[in-house]
Amino acid sequence: MKKLLYLLLWFIPLAVNAEPLRVFVSVAPQQTIVERLGGAQVVVEPLVKAGLSPHTYEPTPSQMARLARADSYIKIGMPFEAAWLPRIQAANSHMNVVDARDGIALQPALAHDHEDAAAPHEHAEFDPHIWTSPLLVKQMAVTITNALANLDSAHAADYRANLAILINDLDALDRDLRTELANITPRQFMVFHPAWGYFAAAYGLEQIPIELNGKEPSAQQLAALIDQARREKVRVIFVQPQFPRKAAAQIAAAIDGTVEVIDPLAADYFANLRRVARLIAEAAR
Numbered sequence: 001m002k003k004l005l006y007l008l009l010w011f012i013p014l015a016v017n018a019e020p021l022r023v024f025v026s027v028a029p030q031q032t033i034v035e036r037l038g039g040a041q042v043v044v045e046p047l048v049k050a051g052l053s054p055h056t057y058e059p060t061p062s063q064m065a066r067l068a069r070a071d072s073y074i075k076i077g078m079p080f081e082a083a084w085l086p087r088i089q090a091a092n093s094h095m096n097v098v099d100a101r102d103g104i105a106l107q108p109a110l111a112h113d114h115e116d117a118a119a120p121h122e123h124a125e126f127d128p129h130i131w132t133s134p135l136l137v138k139q140m141a142v143t144i145t146n147a148l149a150n151l152d153s154a155h156a157a158d159y160r161a162n163l164a165i166l167i168n169d170l171d172a173l174d175r176d177l178r179t180e181l182a183n184i185t186p187r188q189f190m191v192f193h194p195a196w197g198y199f200a201a202a203y204g205l206e207q208i209p210i211e212l213n214g215k216e217p218s219a220q221q222l223a224a225l226i227d228q229a230r231r232e233k234v235r236v237i238f239v240q241p242q243f244p245r246k247a248a249a250q251i252a253a254a255i256d257g258t259v260e261v262i263d264p265l266a267a268d269y270f271a272n273l274r275r276v277a278r279l280i281a282e283a284a285r
């Protein structure tokens with residue numbers, strides 16, 4: 001009995017320590033990265049669930065209740081953050097806010113206005129889709145690891161070990177994408193929503209956006225895009241599940257090409273980027 005009591009006392013503090021960190025992120029690819037780093041020590045929830053548009057997003061009441069108990073919010077510059085983070089912080093003054101963009105050189109938003117009733121226009125000044133470059137995700141992973149280690153120093157060694165494995169996997173992903181995209185021509189690819197700027201920069205490609213200032217192009221702009229697609233020998237028009245496809249379908253029809261869906265917000269980060277690179281390479285052949 002005495003032995004059992006001793007065991008119980010021994011385990012109580014461990015049980016308290018084992019309570020996972022509650023971390024919120026903005027989009028699903030960030031969730032994948034934080035889960036890889038945190039393992040069983042974190043519970044991660046993306047504010048924008050898969051399939052929803054981050055451009056017209058607002059948290060649900062149940063998410064607001066969980067946000068009020070969150071240990072950390074890892075922001076990345078999505079437009080809704082500017083509208084919602086002050087309200088979330090007002091409801092949870094203990095929440096540690098981490099900026100996943102720390103140490104990353106941001107690109108200006110490309111004709112890209114993240115049109116959103118809740119977000120003023122100036123917040124779309126920089127392109128927020130930094131996770132589309134595995135090299136930038138390496139930097140982001142270091143920032144997140146430091147934040148997790150600060151919040152939960154008892155597991156700092158675990159977080160650093162997970163970081164080393166993740167960086168290996170990101171390097172392998174980067175090598176695969178580099179190989180896949182090395183010699184393709186044309187180097188341009190046409191997308192409705194310009195979410196692939198950091199990906200394009202990393203691999204020497206150029207995205208041609210169809211969406212202009214968050215809207216479908218006008219008839220005149222559409223005609224110019226069709227001319228450009230012909231000139232650049234584009235054969236596939238890429239669309240994203242969260243955005244309209246009408247203009248993309250019109251351009252594809254005019255150039256006798258096809259429409260292909262790629263999703264920068266997919267949670268299966270590694271497989272998704274490999275698939276995107278393969279589709280871009282196949283479209284160029």
Ligand SMILES: [Zn+2]
Pocket residue numbers: 129193194195
């Ligand atoms: Zn976007």
